[in-house]
Amino acid sequence: MEDDTINLILHGCKLVKDLEVSLPNIANQPALLSKFCEDIIAVFFATKQRIDCQSHCSSGRRLSPYFFDDQQQPHLLKQLLGMGFSPSILIPQSTNMAGTSRGSVTAGSWMERRVAGTDDVTVADATPPGIPTADVSAQERASSIHSKRHRKRNTGEDSWTVKIPVPKIGNVEIPPDDGYTWRKYGQKDILGSKFPRGYYRCTHRKLYRCPAKKQVQRLDSDPSNFEVTYRHLHTCHMSSTAPSVPSPSLPRLISQDNKAHVISGLPSQPPLTSMASSSSMWMPIGFDIGGTSFTQSMNAGGDIACPSAGIGAECRFSSPVGDFVFNHSAVQNNTFEFVVPYMEERWPEGGEQK
DNA sequence: GCCATTTGACCTGC
DNA sequence: GCAGGTCAAATGGC
Numbered sequence: 001m002e003d004d005t006i007n008l009i010l011h012g013c014k015l016v017k018d019l020e021v022s023l024p025n026i027a028n029q030p031a032l033l034s035k036f037c038e039d040i041i042a043v044f045f046a047t048k049q050r051i052d053c054q055s056h057c058s059s060g061r062r063l064s065p066y067f068f069d070d071q072q073q074p075h076l077l078k079q080l081l082g083m084g085f086s087p088s089i090l091i092p093q094s095t096n097m098a099g100t101s102r103g104s105v106t107a108g109s110w111m112e113r114r115v116a117g118t119d120d121v122t123v124a125d126a127t128p129p130g131i132p133t134a135d136v137s138a139q140e141r142a143s144s145i146h147s148k149r150h151r152k153r154n155t156g157e158d159s160w161t162v163k164i165p166v167p168k169i170g171n172v173e174i175p176p177d178d179g180y181t182w183r184k185y186g187q188k189d190i191l192g193s194k195f196p197r198g199y200y201r202c203t204h205r206k207l208y209r210c211p212a213k214k215q216v217q218r219l220d221s222d223p224s225n226f227e228v229t230y231r232h233l234h235t236c237h238m239s240s241t242a243p244s245v246p247s248p249s250l251p252r253l254i255s256q257d258n259k260a261h262v263i264s265g266l267p268s269q270p271p272l273t274s275m276a277s278s279s280s281m282w283m284p285i286g287f288d289i290g291g292t293s294f295t296q297s298m299n300a301g302g303d304i305a306c307p308s309a310g311i312g313a314e315c316r317f318s319s320p321v322g323d324f325v326f327n328h329s330a331v332q333n334n335t336f337e338f339v340v341p342y343m344e345e346r347w348p349e350g351g352e353q354k
Numbered sequence: 355g356c357c358a359t360t361t362g363a364c365c366t367g368c
Numbered sequence: 369g370c371a372g373g374t375c376a377a378a379t380g381g382c
Contacts, residue, residue: 199373
């Protein structure tokens with residue numbers, strides 16, 4: 001096992017101890033508790049991901065880096081870097097955010113960052129910022145007239161494979177739910193395989209330009225297992241307005257421990273650590289739009305309505321877990337599409353709040 | 355009416 | 369030319 005992995009486990013243990021020590025003081029502060037738990041989950045999930053990948057990833061496939069949300073968890077990222085972790089394996093989610101400033105992040109820019117390093121970028125992926133993203137199909141159709149669609153066969157870049165057992169009960173043709181919603185867009189008989197390969201993409205592909213895909217195939221050599229190849233990470237959970245924010249994989253595994261032992265390899269996605277996907281508690285928030293203050297209950301896992309701001313308006317609010325800026329989206333009428341932390345270190349390294 | 359699935363046709367890398 | 373991957377019309381369920 002790599003030293004990095006062991007150090008990460010030790011750091012996770014330290015975070016748990018910190019939580020234990022702080023518990024009497026923060027027991028009645030759900031936001032802080034949630035934040036503590038998120039950090040712990042992020043560290044241990046990244047560790048598990050790393051271990052599983054070392055054990056199960058097909059040869060030649062690159063090891064998954066640790067993904068941490070440097071906007072929601074800047075203190076965590078800083079701590080890990082301070083511990084001597086290589087910046088190259090601690091991939092902050094805002095890596096390469098060149099040109100994106102507070103309140104101006106677009107789905108396109110984010111997704112292009114995530115697929116950077118591969119040339120598997122579709123016409124839709126390359127849509128310049130500023131173009132409304134709702135009608136992706138129209139853009140694709142229009143673009144395909146002028147440019148050839150670029151397709152690249154799956155060579156293992158930006159993809160990973162997991163083995164999932166065929167359910168003993170229920171429909172054996174459908175692999176077990178992995179926490180995300182998928183839409184089947186094709187099925188193909190593969191040469192030399194007894195079983196057809198199913199092609200799935202994220203249900204939220206159009207609305208949120210989520211590039212995630214997976215291929216599901218029963219193994220000839222072991223029909224009791226599916227081989228599921230995931231390609232690209234989900235971006236749909238980045239939106240605070242996503243209609244069905246899936247629960248993070250880790251809690252699913254914990255809550256369904258009768259299944260936990262049968263899943264090998266990488267999960268479908270690193271843990272969802274952004275605020276949009278955290279515990280669905282309600283908290284009152286105050287924010288101002290153009291100098292006018294509003295107060296509203298915000299479901300951390302759901303929508304937040306914009307009372308009167310126009311498209312493109314920047315709104316900010318303070319919460320117990322930090323200051324945030326919303327960019328009023330042109331895609332979802334009257335809702336805020338992107339949540340961007342207002343950069344202020346609430347918990348400086350070794351701060352008293354922990 | 356909306357959304358998911360099916361499936362033959364088409365596109366593209368090898 | 370072949371085979372994997374994707375598209376899109378048809379169809380069905382809710």
